Amino acid sequence: MSSNVNIKLNKNIILAVTGGIAAYKSAVLVRRLKDYGFNVRVVMTKGAQAFITPLTFQALSSNPVHTTLLDPEAEAGMGHIELARWADLILVAPASCDVIAKFAQGLADDLLTTLYLATKAPVWIAPAMNQQMWAAKATQRNLKTLTEDGMHIIIPDAGEQACGDIGRGRMPEPEALAEQVFEYFKTQERAYTQQFGLLAGKKVTITAGPTREAIDPVRYISNHSTGKMGFALASVCYAAGADVTLIAGPVTLNTPYGVTRKNIVSAQQMLDESMYMLNQGCDIFIATAAVADYRVAEIAPHKIKKTGDTLDIALIKNPDIVATIAQQEKRPFMVGFAAETQNIEQYANGKLISKKLDMIACNDVSRTDIGFGADENAMTVFFAKKYDFDQRQLEKASKLKIGEQLVEAIVDALNTKS
Structure with missing residues (x-):
């Protein structure tokens, strides 16, 4: 299953099942569509019911199954015209040779063919039949006619068939x-948000x-940051229409949908990637990373052996990434993050x-319910005086x-930037 399954889409799908042995796959298809957050209603032809029962699809979809064009009970509730209007997409899977011919000829002698003519929604078909058919x-x-009419044809797979x-x-x-x-x-x-989203363009x-x-070679200095806040922001920025690049330290999170990810390890590597992105064109720079303040002055080429009760290691200061980006001539809108344990307002404003910076978001990581690794957060946002x-x-x-x-x-600040 794709990692995109964690993104839910509240769309209405009619899954139409026609007669064929592949109808058993349609039961699984209902579950997979629901995994993506789709609302699914099933329409079955008479031939489909010879291979699998409506009760199966009712249980899987959690909705009544539609089988008859002139059903008094259905017409009192969701009739064929209402059903045609309800759909955001009609997917016919499997699509038999017979129903493809009916679609091409414009027949309307059952519920499915009537829906096809009555809907404004896109119609997709996944043909399934003997290879010679x-x-x-x-x-x-018939397929050429349907393609010219605007139908989307999903080309069947090749392989061994039931026959x-x-x-x-x-x-x-x-x-x-x-x-x-x-x-x-x-x-x-995405096309909509790129045009109308809060961060479009x-x-x-x-x-x-x-x-x-x-x-x-085996030891390092680091901290407890998990990257969850930055990854959540990347997902939100993409959903708002932005072109998002995520420069990620060593974390185990899945890349948010639509986001370009660049993996780094050290602070210097993160700075190098940040400067590269600045030179490629950057409108907004959001620094959620917990960058190590210091690094070892001289990395040992081999594992340091235990030779005494103490070990002295000289540290030197790492570059301040967000401050370095903010000082550049082509400076983007700068958003910093501060993880503090005390005097939050004083340190954040400093x-x-x-x-x-243009803006800084600060949280109290001494709180275990919103600190590193937590799924929730609470923040205080401070803005530069010019806003x-x-x-x-x-x-x-x-x-x-x-x-x-x-x-x-961020959008409010950008809209009032002097």
Whole structure:
């Protein structure tokens, strides 16, 4: 299953099942579509019911199954016109040779063919049939007609078929079909947010996670940062229409959908990647990473052996990444983060001024419920004086929700920038 499954899309899908042995795959397809957050209603032809029962699909979809065009009970509730209007997409899987011919001829002699003519939603078909039936001139002629009419044809897989033949005609696996539907809607959503999203057209660079500073080949200096806040922000920025690059220290998190990820280890590597992104064009720089303040002056080429009760290691200061970026001539909008355990407002405002930031978000990592590794956060946001904003208090919420509020704060500041 794709890692994208954690992104939910509230879209209405009609899954139409026609007669064919591949109908058993459609039961799994219902589950995979629901995994992506789709609302699924199932329409079955008479032929489909010879292979699998409506009760199966009712249990899997948690919705009544539609089987008859002139069903008095259905017409009193969701009739065929309402059903056609409800759908954001109709997926016919499997699509038999017979129903493909009916679609091409514009027939409307059952519920499915009527829905096809009555809907404004896109219609996709996943043909499944014997390899010779797929290759037949009549079938290919019908498919050409449907393609010209704007229908999306999912080319069947090749392989061994239930009849024993080998060739093209197998319905693709449910996981592949569900992911194609997901990608279609994500592309639609992305096109919208790139035009109308809060960060439409903006290039955003985010640093996240810890850095590791080597002592010798097996030891390093680091901290407890997990990168969760930065990864949540990357996801939110992408959803808001931005082109997002995430520079990540050593963490075990999955890359957010649509985000370009660059993995680094040390503070110097993070600075190098940050400068590269600045030179590529960066509108907003968000520094959530917990960068090690110091590194070892001289890394031992071999593992340091235990020779006494104490060990002296000389440390030198690491570059201040966010301050370095803020000092550049082509300076992006700068957002800093401060993880403090005391005097939060004093330290945050000090960093805001000394590092020449536009905005800084500060949290109290002495609290175990919102500190490193927690799934929730609570932050106080401070703005540079030129924005004439009061500080904002972000009450405890999921890091994704905190990320949404931070993006709103960034947009508010950008819209009033002098």
